[in-house]
Amino acid sequence: MKAREAEVFDLGYQRYTGPREGRNRARLALFENGVRTVLGIGRGGRAKILPVGLFLAVITPAAVFVTILAFLDPIAGDDASQFIPGPADYYSIVSVILIIFGAIMAPELLCPDRRDNVLPLYLVRPLTSNDYLIARFLAFFAIVLVLVYAGQIVLQAGLILTAGDQVDYIRDNWQDVPRILFMGVLIATFISVGPLAVAAFTTRRAYAAAFVIAAWLLLNSISDGLTFQECTFETVAEDGRITSSSEDCTRPVGDLAPYVGLLNLGGVTDNLNNMVFDVDVEPGQGSPSSMAVAELHDAFPIGVYVLWTGIPALLLWHRYRRIRL
Amino acid sequence: MPALLEARNLTKHYGSTVALDGVSFDVHEGVTGLLGPNGAGKSTAMKLFLGLIQPTSGSAMLLGEEPYRSTEGRARIGYMPENDCLPKSMTASEFLMHMAQVSGIPPGQARTRAADVLRHVGLDEERYRPIGEYSTGMKQRVKLAQAIVHDPVLVLLDEPTAGLDPDGRQEMLRLIHRTANTFGISVMLSTHLMGDVERTADSVIVLESGVLAQEGAVAKLTEETETLLIEVADRHEEFVTALAAKGVQASDDGQLLIVEQAREADYDLIRDAAVESGARIRRLSPERRTLTDIFRSRPA
Numbered sequence: 001m002k003a004r005e006a007e008v009f010d011l012g013y014q015r016y017t018g019p020r021e022g023r024n025r026a027r028l029a030l031f032e033n034g035v036r037t038v039l040g041i042g043r044g045g046r047a048k049i050l051p052v053g054l055f056l057a058v059i060t061p062a063a064v065f066v067t068i069l070a071f072l073d074p075i076a077g078d079d080a081s082q083f084i085p086g087p088a089d090y091y092s093i094v095s096v097i098l099i100i101f102g103a104i105m106a107p108e109l110l111c112p113d114r115r116d117n118v119l120p121l122y123l124v125r126p127l128t129s130n131d132y133l134i135a136r137f138l139a140f141f142a143i144v145l146v147l148v149y150a151g152q153i154v155l156q157a158g159l160i161l162t163a164g165d166q167v168d169y170i171r172d173n174w175q176d177v178p179r180i181l182f183m184g185v186l187i188a189t190f191i192s193v194g195p196l197a198v199a200a201f202t203t204r205r206a207y208a209a210a211f212v213i214a215a216w217l218l219l220n221s222i223s224d225g226l227t228f229q230e231c232t233f234e235t236v237a238e239d240g241r242i243t244s245s246s247e248d249c250t251r252p253v254g255d256l257a258p259y260v261g262l263l264n265l266g267g268v269t270d271n272l273n274n275m276v277f278d279v280d281v282e283p284g285q286g287s288p289s290s291m292a293v294a295e296l297h298d299a300f301p302i303g304v305y306v307l308w309t310g311i312p313a314l315l316l317w318h319r320y321r322r323i324r325l
Numbered sequence: 326m327p328a329l330l331e332a333r334n335l336t337k338h339y340g341s342t343v344a345l346d347g348v349s350f351d352v353h354e355g356v357t358g359l360l361g362p363n364g365a366g367k368s369t370a371m372k373l374f375l376g377l378i379q380p381t382s383g384s385a386m387l388l389g390e391e392p393y394r395s396t397e398g399r400a401r402i403g404y405m406p407e408n409d410c411l412p413k414s415m416t417a418s419e420f421l422m423h424m425a426q427v428s429g430i431p432p433g434q435a436r437t438r439a440a441d442v443l444r445h446v447g448l449d450e451e452r453y454r455p456i457g458e459y460s461t462g463m464k465q466r467v468k469l470a471q472a473i474v475h476d477p478v479l480v481l482l483d484e485p486t487a488g489l490d491p492d493g494r495q496e497m498l499r500l501i502h503r504t505a506n507t508f509g510i511s512v513m514l515s516t517h518l519m520g521d522v523e524r525t526a527d528s529v530i531v532l533e534s535g536v537l538a539q540e541g542a543v544a545k546l547t548e549e550t551e552t553l554l555i556e557v558a559d560r561h562e563e564f565v566t567a568l569a570a571k572g573v574q575a576s577d578d579g580q581l582l583i584v585e586q587a588r589e590a591d592y593d594l595i596r597d598a599a600v601e602s603g604a605r606i607r608r609l610s611p612e613r614r615t616l617t618d619i620f621r622s623r624p625a
Contacts (some may be wrong), residue, residue, distance in 0.1 A: 013445055014474035016438060020429040023396055029426035042419055121471065124375045125406040125427050126396040146585040165530045 005291055023126045027135050030122070034139025037112075054101045058094050060215045062151040066158025067290045086159070087176045088277035091187055092270050098148065098191050099266070103212035105143075106195035108204035109136045114263040115203035119323070129320040137192060137316075152180045169208050171298040176277075187269050191307055193252060197312030200319040216265045218288075223264035227257040251292070261289035261305045271301035290302075327389065328353055329375050329479045329511055334383035337369050344369040346535040347383065352479075352513055356505045358522030358543070359515040367515040368407070370532065371481050374513075375404055388478065399530065400429050403472030403510075405462035407487055410468065417448055419466050420456060421474045423454030428475035438474050445508070446500060448472045464492035469500060469506040479511045480504065486521055494521075501525050518526035555595060556608035567598035587611075 040047030065084040072084075085093060111315070113119050122132055156176070163169035199208040231249040251257040261267065267290050272280060283295040293301060328351035336590055337345040345366045348507070359367050372378045373385040376392030376399060384391065388398040400558060412420060425435035443452045446466040456467060464487065470478045486494045502525050505512045514526060514624040523527050523543060539546070555575065557564050565582065568575050571594045575582040584591060592609075599606050 013503075014441065015509065016430070016434070019431060020400060020475075021431060022400055022429045025429045025431065026427045029423060032426075033423050043414060047414075112412060112414070114421045116412050117406070117408055118412055120377060120406055121404070121410055121428060123377060124399060124402070125424075126400040127395065127427065128430055173421065 005261070017141055023131065026125055027131050030127070030132060030135035031139045031142075033300045034109050034136050035125060035143060038140060038143050050104060051143075054097060054105075055150070057097045058147050058151050059100075059154055060157070061093050062090065062154035063156060066162075069158055069162045082202045086277050087152055087155060087180055087248050088273065090147065090155055091183060091273050094148075095187075095266055095269060096288055098144065098187065099216050100156075100213065101147065102144065102191040102195040103209045103216070104205075106140055106192065106212075107199035107202075107208035108194060109140055111203050111205045114290045115324075120135040129323070130317070133316060133320050137196060139197065141188050141192045144191045145184055148184045148191075149186050152184070156180070179276050183269075183273055186272055186276075186305065188307065193288040193309050193316070197316040200316050219263050220267075221289075223261055223267070223289040224287055226253045227251055227288040228259045228292070229288060231255075251288075257292040258300075262293035262296075262300060264293075265308075267293060268301075268305055268308050274307055275301065328386075329410055330513065331386040332373075332383070333386075335370070335385050335515045336379055336382045337366075338381045345373070345380075345532075348535070348537045349383075350530050350537060350540055352511075352530070353528075354511045355527040356514060356525050357503070358514040358529040359513060359525035359532065359576065360517070360519060360529055362517055362524050363540070364530040364534070365517075366535040367482060367517075368537075369481055369530055371404075371513075371515055373593065375399070375402070375481065389589060400475070400478060403475070404536060405468045405472040405482045407484040407515075409464070411456045411464055412469075414455055417443060417456055417459075417470070417624065418452040420467070421471055424471045428477075430475050435474075436586050438476070442447055442470045442474045445503075447496075461488050462490070462496065465493070465497055466487060466500070469497075469504070471502060473508065473510055477510060479513065481513045481515070483515045484517070484556050485514065486516070498524050519524060528592045551586055552612040553587040553595075554608065554610050554612050555582040555584065555606065556580065557582070557599070558605040558607045560602050560604040563602035564604035567602040567604075568595065573598070583588065583612075588615065607624065610623040 036042055039051050040049075050170060068084055113122070119132075159173075160166050160169055195208065195212050198211050199205070201206050202211075229249050229251050253260050264287065267287065270286070270290055272295050273279070274294070275298055281291055285291075286294075330352035333349050334347045334349050334352075335345055336343070348370070351501075359370065361367050368446055369378070370385075373380055374392060374608070375388050376387070376394075376396075379393045381547065386392075388401060390398040393531065394400055411446060415423075421439035422435045425438045426432060430438060434596075440449075440452070446469055448466055448470065450462060452575065455582050456464065459467065465488075469480075469485065472482070482501065486497050489497055498521060501512055501514065505525070512525070516522060526543050528542050529540065529546065530537065565575060565577060568582070573584060573591055573594050575584045577583075584595075595606075595609065598604075
């Protein structure tokens with residue numbers, strides 16, 4: 001059989017006759033692009049260092065606790081789990097890492113689009129500025145949610161596997177699952193919306209990240225400093241015997257301390273976490289501001305959470321509604 | 326045939342500044358030039374048709390819809406802005422695929438469209454390089470590619486030759502011509518360069534200080550005038566004398582003889598004058614006006 005030579009034909013420009021999926025496809029494309037941008041997918045190795053590093057940082061405490069549990073289990077038996085932090089403590093432990101993750105990664109989603117003027121290219125397509133914002137928010141929210149759940153999943157898996165009777169453990173602690181899920185959503189919302197709102201006002205990622213971290217440090221320092229409780233003990237002794245003693249505790253801002261404690265950014269989700277997991281803040285446990293806030297009615301921490309998520313969300317929406325293209 | 330774009334008493338104010346003042350015009354299939362000096366209202370008109378801004382009064386209709394209120398029509402148009410608008414860290418291939426999807430094309434087809442369109446704009450070899458490493462000319466081609474990757478009915482180009490060197494400009498004008506004539510995509514080209522409009526456009530809309538100054542087919546505006554241009558190879562003086570003897574008044578600019586208000590019979594008289602004087606005619610043609618001439622002669 002005679003072999004035929006291959007030929008390349010230039011078909012020229014072809015009109016597109018396939019499906020057009022409109023606005024929903026556009027929203028999904030923006031969401032996917034947001035996830036890829038934050039995780040550094042499709043970019044060089046350097047773009048992946050930060051997300052992978054921060055992801056490992058959130059998982060590591062859980063892995064360490066489970067490892068400790070595995071060593072303690074043969075010695076302490078079923079009581080071993082009492083020696084390590086549980087699901088109620090985990091979010092507080094990793095909240096610093098989550099704040100840093102939010103501060104650094106959220107600007108990646110908004111700042112480059114405005115700095116490089118890509119935004120008009122999106123908004124002349126079948127998208128509105130609300131579609132753009134919602135897709136970007138959901139992309140970041142989804143990543144943070146996976147991040148906050150990942151550590152808890154590792155911890156729960158360790159606690160179940162090291163329990164003497166797994167079925168008993170699950171039956172006794174099943175309430176933790178909806179609490180973890182619910183609290184994860186609250187934390188992911190808080191971590192996403194604030195840094196995104198800050199990123200909406202600058203084209204420089206570093207400025208946005210620095211502002212969030214500085215605000216977090218400053219507000220935490222101020223609120224903890226002003227709510228720190230100093231106690232003095234007075235004792236009355238007669239004939240070498242203590243007959244009475246009294247404790248006098250004061251705070252720099254006096255009775256305003258519980259309200260000043262609400263300023264603590266780290267405490268916004270910690271206070272809700274204590275409520276969701278039904279944890280009583282004992283004197284000497286937790287930060288000064290969280291102890292002060294514990295004196296208030298539950299409506300206050302809830303209100304503060306709503307303000308710290310609602311106001312940035314409104315600012316974000318307003319900013320993109322008024323943006324000049 | 327319904328208009329692709331319709332402006333009706335279109336007005337846009339920015340505070341006390343009037344960017345567009347009650348302009349009305351239609352844009353049909355083919356290449357339309359939107360011409361005018363800086364600040365004439367060209368970019369404002371484009372943004373109104375794209376739905377990026379809302380008119381103060383009047384209407385800007387895109388494919389029969391109000392683009393500010395409806396996103397349907399926006400899936401069928403493309404836009405190439407004047408300014409930089411490309412993400413530096415993405416490759417051209419990835420960016421075009423993403424933009425095709427944002428225009429509603431499913432991922433599989435978006436990949437094919439991105440590769441095809443990049444080949445058509447001459448970036449086949451460079452498509453996996455980050456856009457930040459591209460030259461100005463290459464970036465302009467990516468900007469055009471993202472505007473047509475979803476095969477729109479109409480593409481709006483805002484100063485597409487801005488910042489390009491002469492070769493880059495020729496290449497861009499060639500691409501615009503291909504976009505309209507080979508790809509079958511109608512083009513609205515906003516520019517302050519009359520040469521770009523003359524080279525590529527079928528019709529022109531002229532804006533000046535926010536009002537419609539002129540509109541019509543480019544061929545009609547630049548149609549032949551009643552002026553004849555004559556160039557002779559030799560015996561220049563004798564030819565001029567012969568022309569004068571036959572009653573044909575020609576002004577001499579040193580190289581060309583210009584006969585104003587020429588009649589049909591003047592062609593025969595010019596031929597006879599050439600025979601009598603022994604001059605060899607190198608060129609005899611009616612003058613064709615350029616858009617530049619038209620705007621120079623317009624009253625201020």
